[in-house]
Amino acid sequence: MTHHTPDAKRAPMTNAEQPIRVLAVDDDPMVLDLVRVMFKGAPDIVLVATASDGDEVIDAVTAYHPDVVLMDVQMRRLNGIDATAALTKRPHPPRVVILTTFDEKEYVPRAMDAGAVGFILKSAASKELYDAVRAAHAGESPMSARSAGHLRSGYLDGGGEGRREARRLLQGLSEREVEIARLVAAERTNPAIAAELFLSESTVKQHVATIQRKLGVEGRIGIAMVVVRAE
Incomplete structure (x- = not known):
């Protein structure tokens, strides 16, 4: 069952201050209760509703x-992967x-193939959850180190055909773009990449956008998937 949350009625803000609107979906009421409590500590994030299954x-x-x-x-009627796939087609x-x-x-x-942009552990501390939501909203791909390892192991099992296709895609990038793509796959942030390559953050951001377009992927995890598959 979908529930409206009282926090969705916070006082109006200016356009520049609009909070990030979040929907939490989990069939465990305790998890949803915990999320409600955690988001009360983030003035720039508002939990607008919760849902108890993927079909909602x-x-x-x-x-x-x-x-x-x-x-x-894992939910009873419709799992989160299928729900994500249906949602991201809209x-x-x-x-x-x-x-x-x-x-x-x-x-x-x-989940990545279905269109998810990131992963956060249910056991994450409040700050980690806030940062994950902010990163996703900003176009980044939040991911715990453990999830990144699972992504790497999963895509290294993709076989020779997947590896050849990934390498073909990377050949369409410039030398600088390949360098940045590999740093993205190594979980470097834009500021870290800028510092390492002596570039401005805006230049790195432009390169990342171009890499996504050339590879035909969405988000930094999409870039990482191609790089990992090409190894």
């Missing part, structure tokens, strides 16, 4: 217009960040 996501997104969806994987979908546990590594590559 489309209606909740239509009703509450979230910027970011926190999505559980025009202008919100960014989906998967709520995951230590024992769900097999879902990481599948």
